[in-house]
Amino acid sequence: MAITITIPTALRRFADNQSRVEVNASTVAEALEALTRGYPQLRAHLYDADGKLRNFVRIYVNADDVRSRDAQAPLQDGDEISIVPSIAGGLDPIIPHRVKLTNEEIKRYSRHLILPEVGVEGQERLKAAKVLLIGSGGLGSPLALYLTAAGVGTIGMVEFDTVDFSNLQRQILHFTPDVGKPKLKSAEEKLKAINPNLRFIPHPVKLTSDNALDIIKDYDVVIDGTDNFPTRYLVNDACVMLKKPNVYGSIFRWEGMASVFAPHLGGPCYRCWYPEPPPPGMVPSCAEGGVLGVICGIIGNIQANEAVKLIIGKGKPLMGRLLRFDAMEMSFREYKIPRDPNCPVCGKNPTITKLIDYLEFCGLGRGEAEGTSGDSIVEQKKQEQLGPDDISVEQLKAMRDAGEDFLLVDVRNPDEFAICTIEGSYKLPLPELPQRYRELPKDKLIVVHCKSGGRSARAVQFLKQQGYTKVKNVAGGINAWAERIDPSVPQY
Numbered sequence: 001m002a003i004t005i006t007i008p009t010a011l012r013r014f015a016d017n018q019s020r021v022e023v024n025a026s027t028v029a030e031a032l033e034a035l036t037r038g039y040p041q042l043r044a045h046l047y048d049a050d051g052k053l054r055n056f057v058r059i060y061v062n063a064d065d066v067r068s069r070d071a072q073a074p075l076q077d078g079d080e081i082s083i084v085p086s087i088a089g090g091l092d093p094i095i096p097h098r099v100k101l102t103n104e105e106i107k108r109y110s111r112h113l114i115l116p117e118v119g120v121e122g123q124e125r126l127k128a129a130k131v132l133l134i135g136s137g138g139l140g141s142p143l144a145l146y147l148t149a150a151g152v153g154t155i156g157m158v159e160f161d162t163v164d165f166s167n168l169q170r171q172i173l174h175f176t177p178d179v180g181k182p183k184l185k186s187a188e189e190k191l192k193a194i195n196p197n198l199r200f201i202p203h204p205v206k207l208t209s210d211n212a213l214d215i216i217k218d219y220d221v222v223i224d225g226t227d228n229f230p231t232r233y234l235v236n237d238a239c240v241m242l243k244k245p246n247v248y249g250s251i252f253r254w255e256g257m258a259s260v261f262a263p264h265l266g267g268p269c270y271r272c273w274y275p276e277p278p279p280p281g282m283v284p285s286c287a288e289g290g291v292l293g294v295i296c297g298i299i300g301n302i303q304a305n306e307a308v309k310l311i312i313g314k315g316k317p318l319m320g321r322l323l324r325f326d327a328m329e330m331s332f333r334e335y336k337i338p339r340d341p342n343c344p345v346c347g348k349n350p351t352i353t354k355l356i357d358y359l360e361f362c363g364l365g366r367g368e369a370e371g372t373s374g375d376s377i378v379e380q381k382k383q384e385q386l387g388p389d390d391i392s393v394e395q396l397k398a399m400r401d402a403g404e405d406f407l408l409v410d411v412r413n414p415d416e417f418a419i420c421t422i423e424g425s426y427k428l429p430l431p432e433l434p435q436r437y438r439e440l441p442k443d444k445l446i447v448v449h450c451k452s453g454g455r456s457a458r459a460v461q462f463l464k465q466q467g468y469t470k471v472k473n474v475a476g477g478i479n480a481w482a483e484r485i486d487p488s489v490p491q492y
């Protein structure tokens with residue numbers, strides 16, 4: 001029966017430069033025999049002198065390593081055999097072409113040029129490379145700075161946010177005088193100051209299913225600097241569909257993770273690892289849980305490092321491997337991420353073949369995942385529109401002034417209580433609500449607030465599900481209270 005054998009790049013020159021060869025065989029042993037009969041030069045690369053398969057060559061039937069099954073076991077029609085050699089040098093450079101350096105650039109990049117793994121060739125590939133950064137926040141900042149300094153020729157940036165005062169603790173691309181300025185403008189000024197050779201392409205939009213393919217298609221590498229799930233799945237799926245490597249990073253509190261997703265280069269994708277997102281609210285965002293600014297620099301630079309390696313085709317990429325960093329322990333650990341043959345997007349029979357509604361997929365309503373800078377989701381000041389369960393801070397003030405009988409419940413975390421509170425509030429952190437909600441009276445109006453209204457809205461939904469009928473959410477939270485009612489309360 002007809003069996004397809006895929007030939008790895010490194011061995012193609014021994015098989016007339018073909019990437020796939022069809023043979024007639026009924027077992028793996030027969031298939032490899034037929035292959036090496038047709039291309040005798042391959043034999044020495046696959047077998048040792050005793051005729052045994054070499055240790056550094058792996059043969060897969062579909063997704064299964066042939067070592068875990070019998071080479072004499074019958075093949076099924078349509079089976080695919082893959083030869084996967086271990087390659088010390090990693091991958092071929094993803095940038096096949098080069099752009100000549102000017103004399104000024106030769107001087108600028110001299111420390112790269114004398115580095116054997118980069119050299120003139122690698123530097124010319126960097127110049128030819130087009131890298132897309134999703135977000136210019138905590139991760140996007142160090143990424144953009146180092147990639148620009150390193151001589152990446154074209155950097156695109158998807159970002160629609162403005163610089164907020166609370167960004168400055170970690171988003172080192174933006175300076176204090178930039179507060180209020182569009183992040184793209186602030187980014188372009190800094191990056192051009194570092195390296196005027198840079199071609200900077202701003203994308204002042206929110207990445208959506210409607211525009212993602214169009215934006216990403218012109219780039220060679222995509223670097224995901226977001227920390228909201230809808231954008232992360234959107235970036236993953238678009239990159240798989242367009243065959244673009246996706247350099248992933250994420251951060252939370254004192255921890256960070258990084259990996260490279262690239263099914264077209266033999267690695268897994270994000271969905272092979274996590275096919276579905278956690279339910280909304282299960283995983284707190286950085287805006288809720290906090291993040292050490294330095295972590296952004298460490299993880300962002302690991303992403304930048306992986307991008308450079310992919311571009312110049314040197315080293316072992318962080319593909320199929322998850323690197324986890326714990327700053328408190330000061331430890332790096334590595335975990336394997338296998339490719340999932342049943343992955344809904346990069347598997348053998350993908351069920352997701354075009355971009356979907358990612359907010360719905362992640363169980364979020366419209367407007368709940370606005371940020372692209374990663375941690376700007378909650379910080380972002382949304383247009384305040386009062387829903388049926390909402391009251392404004394002005395209404396809350398009037399109710400207090402009139403001496404109305406209600407219980408004000410603060411669902412923020414204890415660390416946030418230490419920053420500021422609204423006097424007289426009952427403190428019940430959202431994560432403890434499922435265990436402690438019975439402390440709240442059912443016969444009294446309950447008014448819930450958090451920092452900016454997101455978590456308290458979730459608390460209101462939860463309480464209604466538990467049979468509470470008189471529950472309201474303070475739109476805009478304590479930040480709106482500080483801004484419009486009591487300026488002595490600090491905003492954070």
Ligand SMILES: [Zn+2]
Pocket residue numbers: 263268269270271272273340343344345346347
């Ligand atoms: Zn996958």
